[in-house]
Amino acid sequence: MKKKLIAFYIFALLLFPNIVKAASANIKISAPSSVYVGDTVKVSVTISSSDSLGSWQYSVAYDSAKLGDSSESQMVASYADNSGKKSVVNTWTFKAKAAGNVTFSIPSIVVYAFDDDSEMSLNGSKSISLEIKKPNNVSGGGNSSSNSNTTKPSTDYKYSDNNNLNSLKVEGFEFEFDKNKTDYSINVPNDTKSVKIGATAEDGKARVEGIGDFEVKEGDNLVEVVVTAENGDKKTYNINIVVKEATPIEVKIGDNTYNVVRKKDLLPDTIATYKESTTLIKGEEIPCYHSEITDIYLVGLRDKDGKIDLYRYDAKEDKFYPYNQLQLGGIYIALLDGETPNGYKKGKVKIGDKEYDAFLKDGSYPLLYGINLESGEKNYYSYDNNENTIQKLLQSASTNATSKKSTILIYGLIVLCVSEFIMLIISSTSKNKKLKKALKNNEYKKNKNYNDNIDNTTNDVEEHNIDSKADEKLGYTAYVSDSVNNVFSTTKNEKKISKKKKQSDDDDMFQF
Secondary structure, rough: OOOHHHHHHHHHHHHHHHOOOOOOEEEEEOOOOOEEEEEEEEEEEEEEOOOEEEEEEEEOOOOOOOOOOOOOOOOEEEOOOOOOOOOOEEEEEEEEEOOOEEEEEEEEEEEEOOOOOOOOOEEOOOEEEEEEEEOOOOEOOOOOOOOOEEEEEEHHHHOOOOOEEEOOOOEOOOOOOOOOOEEEOOOOOOOOOEEEEEEEEEEOOOEEOEEEEEEEOOOOEEEEEEOOOOOOOOEEEEEEEEEEOOOEEEEEEEOOEEOOOOOOHOOOOOOOOOOEEEEEEEEEEEEEEEEEOOOEEEEEEEOOOOOOEEEOOOOOEEEEEEOOOOOOOOOOEEOOOOOOOOEEEEEEEEEEEEEEEEEEEOOOOEEEEEOOOOOOOEEEEEEEEEEEEEEOOHHEEEEEEHHHHHHHHHHHHHHHHHHHHHHHHHHHHHHHHHHHHHHHHHHHHHHHHHHHHHHHHHHHHHHOOOOHHHHHHHHHHHHHHHHHHHHHOOOOOOOOOHHHHHHHHHHHHHHH
């Protein structure tokens, strides 16, 4: 029977080795049991095992209001490079801020063995508590006797959290300082090689770092002045020393003058649809962003205070335009100038902490006009300031913006057509008058020619006077006959007068 049990045990070892012997690891959290407000506190987490550690992942939790903040991440994830790693330690450093009990814990953790990637079983505690105390005795101000100083109970003492500067100076350059303003930009001449920065804390118990002499070069030079309060709270004042370019590229937008940014690492970030590129400005290749979807070029411009913003650049017109980009509800748009929709008027709408151009109408959502940076489609968008979202309008709604322009165009065409028609009528009437006048003149000329012929004939008859009465009668009759024949084109048969008839006529004329 004993032999059968041994055989079964050996068989189980061979068939189910992980069940018989599972790899395990130990967890240990180390921290002082008690500290005082203002003390530096270190908390360590150790994972160890007799087997090789493969990988591990865990998170930590604590009360930062009392324990303070740590520069270390609250999430840990790593792995071993070789099979020899059997212990790993991670440490968090704090500066105690407030009195009370604090728990440092590990809400979740998983550890895998190096050899077979199996999950290791865990032993040990996943949390630890420590007490943060107030100072026992602190010499106070207040009234004091001549023989002794009064003391404050620790329960009345509070470490100062004042981390403000009282003054901030850049030697040789003036600027307006405000303790609540933490970002400054100072422009200095191109030949500046170094600057001296001075600062004093508002609270004598605070510590100031980042002052003294600093070397600078052309372009941007960032200097950080850090103020640490008595309780460990920190505030950073950023000073950007801008050494002016020797030959800046200046552009004007309205009444303001800007310098084109020549260094790509100074360009503000934008969304992924834009790619790094270059564009030609005043004969020089300038770093920029370009979107193949919208064909928009973005160039960095620096204002007189040293602030850098992106501006839309039109290479064909060689002009710059302010660039406003919005991201609301998963929609990315760049705002553009658009036609004012019917019933709306131009105005401003505040989104976040910035104002944007918009179209406003009582009882309606503000409208924004822009181009979708992911599709390249231009459209109008309504903005819901309660939900802080934007919604693309239907095509029929957005086209109302151009209806006024279309109506004006249609009316203009109608007026043009009517004007042309009127001019045609006037022109036709004028031509008819001229034609009638021409016809009248032509008829007149014909009548005049006819009358002239008659007059000429009469004159010719009167000029031929015959001395003798007989000759007068014969000459007159002959000439009248010839003239009448010429005027009325009588036939040749009518011109033949018999001698007898002619003689008879002559006798009658003489008798007359």
